[in-house]
Amino acid sequence: MQDTHSYVQEHKDRFISELIELLKIPSVSADTAYKDDVIKTAEAVSKSLKEAGCDTVEICETPGYPIVYGEKIIDKNLPTVLVYGHYDVQPPDPMDLWDSPPFEPVIKNTEIHPEGAIFARGSCDDKGQMYMHVKALEFMTKTNQLPCNVKFMIEGEEEVGSKSLGWFVERNQEKLANDVILISDTGMIAKDVPSITTGLRGLSYVEVEVTGPNRDLHSGLYGGAVANPINILTKMIASLHDENNHITIPGFYDKVEELSKEERAEMAKAPFSLDAYKKSLDINAVYGEEGYTTNERNSIRPTLDVNGIWGGYTGEGAKTVIASKAYAKISMRLVPNQDWEEITELFKKHFENIAPEAVTVKVTPHHGGQGYVTPIDSIGYQAASRAYQDTFGKTPIPQRSGGSIPIVSLFEKELKSKTILMGFGLDSDAIHSPNEHFGVWNYLKGIETIPLFYKYFTELSKA
Ligand code: BES
Numbered sequence: 001m002q003d004t005h006s007y008v009q010e011h012k013d014r015f016i017s018e019l020i021e022l023l024k025i026p027s028v029s030a031d032t033a034y035k036d037d038v039i040k041t042a043e044a045v046s047k048s049l050k051e052a053g054c055d056t057v058e059i060c061e062t063p064g065y066p067i068v069y070g071e072k073i074i075d076k077n078l079p080t081v082l083v084y085g086h087y088d089v090q091p092p093d094p095m096d097l098w099d100s101p102p103f104e105p106v107i108k109n110t111e112i113h114p115e116g117a118i119f120a121r122g123s124c125d126d127k128g129q130m131y132m133h134v135k136a137l138e139f140m141t142k143t144n145q146l147p148c149n150v151k152f153m154i155e156g157e158e159e160v161g162s163k164s165l166g167w168f169v170e171r172n173q174e175k176l177a178n179d180v181i182l183i184s185d186t187g188m189i190a191k192d193v194p195s196i197t198t199g200l201r202g203l204s205y206v207e208v209e210v211t212g213p214n215r216d217l218h219s220g221l222y223g224g225a226v227a228n229p230i231n232i233l234t235k236m237i238a239s240l241h242d243e244n245n246h247i248t249i250p251g252f253y254d255k256v257e258e259l260s261k262e263e264r265a266e267m268a269k270a271p272f273s274l275d276a277y278k279k280s281l282d283i284n285a286v287y288g289e290e291g292y293t294t295n296e297r298n299s300i301r302p303t304l305d306v307n308g309i310w311g312g313y314t315g316e317g318a319k320t321v322i323a324s325k326a327y328a329k330i331s332m333r334l335v336p337n338q339d340w341e342e343i344t345e346l347f348k349k350h351f352e353n354i355a356p357e358a359v360t361v362k363v364t365p366h367h368g369g370q371g372y373v374t375p376i377d378s379i380g381y382q383a384a385s386r387a388y389q390d391t392f393g394k395t396p397i398p399q400r401s402g403g404s405i406p407i408v409s410l411f412e413k414e415l416k417s418k419t420i421l422m423g424f425g426l427d428s429d430a431i432h433s434p435n436e437h438f439g440v441w442n443y444l445k446g447i448e449t450i451p452l453f454y455k456y457f458t459e460l461s462k463a
């Protein structure tokens with residue numbers, strides 16, 4: 001019987017060109033100008049699932065963008081793997097920083113990807129990683145090696161908070177029943193250091209508005225006598241961290257899960273070069289919470305960051321003005337046990353509290369979600385670990401990630417199953433940034449590794 005490696009080698013050119021076609025459709029979920037393209041992408045995904053061997057494929061309507069659902073049930077007594085991914089992408093902005101247009105994929109070599117990388121928005125997050133699963137299914141059905149049942153659920157609103165997916169999951173628990181959820185929407189440590197993501201951070205995302213005078217004012221006639229909302233907003237934001245970079249919101253850390261010394265020591269074993277890290281970002285020093293390492297700061301610790309800030313005059317030249325309003329978008333990354341709705345409420349209360357009487361503030365929550373951790377002694381984790389062992393020749397390292405996929409905790413709550421995060425991207429792939437790319441090697445390695453997960457998961461489930 002043909003093995004995954006030789007099948008991938010035989011069909012790799014087609015696998016690459018099919019992904020390139022998918023990447024050409026600009027499925028930006030955040031911007032309604034792309035609405036038709038988002039829907040077109042759902043149709044393309046649906047077609048690819050049919051061709052890869054799903055028995056039924058549906059484009060399920062929701063209050064928002066549709067969810068592509070497909071399945072191949074071979075035997076009700078066998079385990080069922082539910083694959084989740086997203087076909088929407090982040091906005092490509094800022095456009096002028098792309099070396100080639102974001103929706104005209106090109107393959108270029110990089111230092112890290114001498115075998116070539118596909119440059120396009122969504123190449124790594126998540127079209128490329130999602131499509132690895134479609135091709136893995138193709139391999140298993142075409143070579144008669146699908147060992148269990150499989151369901152696919154590919155959504156179009158991940159980058160904007162997965163609202164419709166929550167709606168869909170609550171209404172379709174039976175349809176989505178499964179033994180394990182499999183997702184490739186994260187990364188791994190390096191091409192020669194395979195890792196499995198065992199944790200995701202939660203998220204609370206808010207927008208704040210500070211209002212001073214009822215209209216923009218002449219900054220000479222009024223300056224010094226009335227509150228300048230931009231001055232006030234920046235001062236308020238600055239006060240949200242203390243001199244040790246701890247967050248100052250009362251109660252913020254109350255439920256934070258503290259890792260034991262042993263757990264932290266285990267984490268510190270993962271290979272990491274601070275010099276290479278600094279060099280890759282062109283920074284002279286790292287910066288963050290006192291008492292924690294870089295890897296801890298970006299995974300097991302909660303954070304607060306301004307994602308955007310605006311107000312007043314930002315056009316050419318100088319305009320002397322005190323703006324009436326100032327705004328900021330703020331995200332807080334959360335860790336296990338912190339509840340995102342509770343944190344949003346604490347933020348709101350605190351932000352209103354610290355506002356001077358001279359301004360009014362409005363806090364609008366956007367979206368959020370809980371963090372997630374998965375044990376490494378589950379059948380799912382063990383199956384994934386063996387799969388990597390086969391294709392990378394090394395045991396993968398468990399690693400908690402700093403990113404968020406809020407829907408994962410909802411899966412656990414609604415579908416009562418654990419998620420295995422088999423990510424094949426690299427931090428340097430520039431997801432959400434200009435020049436996002438996905439290594440051809442990583443893409444093919446993913447297609448090669450995934451079928452082995454199915455094999456071992458089925459074997460371990462019978463044992
Ligand atoms: N795929 C990412 C999340 C991710 C990337 C997790 C790399 C771990 C490693 C996902 O598409 C994403 O961008 N999530 C958002 C949250 C969402 C609610 C917009 C995030 O983490 O900012």
Ligand code: MN
Pocket residue numbers: 086125126158185
């Ligand atoms: Mn993603």
Ligand code: MN
Pocket residue numbers: 090125159431432
């Ligand atoms: Mn993303």
